[in-house]
Amino acid sequence: MASGNPFYDDLRNKPEVIDPPESEDLVEIVSESSVNDPAQIALKPNLTVSSSVRELLECPVCLNAMYPPIHQCSNGHTLCSGCKPRVHNRCPTCRHELGNIRCLALEKVAASLELPCKYQSYGCMGIYPYYSKLKHESQCIFRPYNCPYAGSECTVMGDIPYLVAHLKDDHKVDMHNGSTFNHRYVKQNPHEVENATWMLTVFSCFGQYFCLHFEAFQLGMAPVYMAFLRFMGDDNESKNYSYSLEVGGNGRKMSWQGVPRSIRDSHKKVRDSFDGLIIQRNMALFFSGGDRKELKLRVTGRIWKEQ
Known part of the structure; x- marks a missing residue:
């Protein structure tokens, strides 16, 4: 849906998926077998993640989930590392210069989350840590x-x-x-x-x-x-x-x-x-x-x- 901001919309028309980088502090090590085995992941049917938290972790430009390093401007607006060079180092929300400020708080919030696989409707019932979810989905046996x-x-x-x-x-x-x-x-x-x-x-x-x-x-x-x-x-x-x-x-x-x-x-x-x-x-x-x-x-x- 168009935002009314031509600069914004032009960037959204060219989405770019960024693989989550390795981070000893934030990425939970998951074995190859457990990544693709829902039986190895504890099912938590009562787990809910509010839409507002999910929106915080969504890059406002490419609309993909953000992974470390998550950048922010001096006003606190966040942006994924893939979109930072595409906006010429200027915040697409307030146009302030981005610099090299990382939003460590949001990165830690993401590390605490566990979410269902996006192929849940195809039969995958596993719940996965935020930073392991993307890898699981690339190998999920239920993916279409x-x-x-x-x-x-x-x-x-x-x-x-x-x-x-x-x-x-x-x-x-x-x-x-x-x-x-x-x-x-x-x-x-x-x-x-x-x-x-x-x-x-x-x-x-x-x-x-x-x-x-x-x-x-x-x-x-x-x-x-x-x-x-x-x-x-x-x-x-x-x-x-x-x-x-x-x-x-x-x-x-x-x-x-x-x-x-x-x-x-x-x-x-x-x-x-x-x-x-x-x-x-x-x-x-x-x-x-x-x-x-x-x-x-x-x-x-x-x-x-x-x-």
């Missing part, structure tokens, strides 16, 4: 997933059931039940790879969902095709499954066996790591047969659960 649909900049986020419905209804993705697949890929002009051609199919098996990607892209100067599987869940769960892919023709075939990557890893990250079945265009056209003017590939595969 990004839409795994490739080929567009879809910004939808949600839990797995929501994303499955979203893929089906909004992206019109093919949905299949079962752990085996026979995927046919046809392209009439296989020499055009500049505009990446991709397909996505979602498979439901073992009570989980998997995304099969098949696409064309440029690998250096060579156009290639790639097929790979992603798991709709976290990385620790994806390692419980394996999959195989096979493509061939004219009495030849290529095969691949791997572990599906979690959709926590972006589609581009998986593709750029070459973690899948890669087929050079010339080989793909050879598999297709005919006059090499049309790509006709059939990719078969299987998903299984490791014992």
Whole structure:
């Protein structure tokens, strides 16, 4: 919402998230396991933090939570360390010079607070110290997933059931039940790879969902095709499954066996790591047969659960 102050609003349009710096006096040391394990954090259902206290800890420029060092002007107005250079060392509230005054009292108030995870509505019931909360949220197992649909900049986020419905209804993705697949890929002009051609199919098996990607892209100067599987869940769960892919023709075939990557890893990250079945265009056209003017590939595969 606009504040009426153009200087103020211009800065708010460029938010910047600052990682909380290490501070022996203020940061509670939390183990890697407890940061992401609500069972390790005492639940305090009666804990409430007034909105006025939360507002005190909100930077008036970027609107993000403030972490040490928290700066203040001579009139007591506070500002996060990330926004201090952006306002040219002048308080955005009263325009006085900021100097190097730290608001130690507010930093200590923050150190005494314990707050619920922002993903509470997704199922996280943990209560975390103010200075540990940000780290927990970056790793929280309840945090929503990004839409795994490739080929567009879809910004939808949600839990797995929501994303499955979203893929089906909004992206019109093919949905299949079962752990085996026979995927046919046809392209009439296989020499055009500049505009990446991709397909996505979602498979439901073992009570989980998997995304099969098949696409064309440029690998250096060579156009290639790639097929790979992603798991709709976290990385620790994806390692419980394996999959195989096979493509061939004219009495030849290529095969691949791997572990599906979690959709926590972006589609581009998986593709750029070459973690899948890669087929050079010339080989793909050879598999297709005919006059090499049309790509006709059939990719078969299987998903299984490791014992």
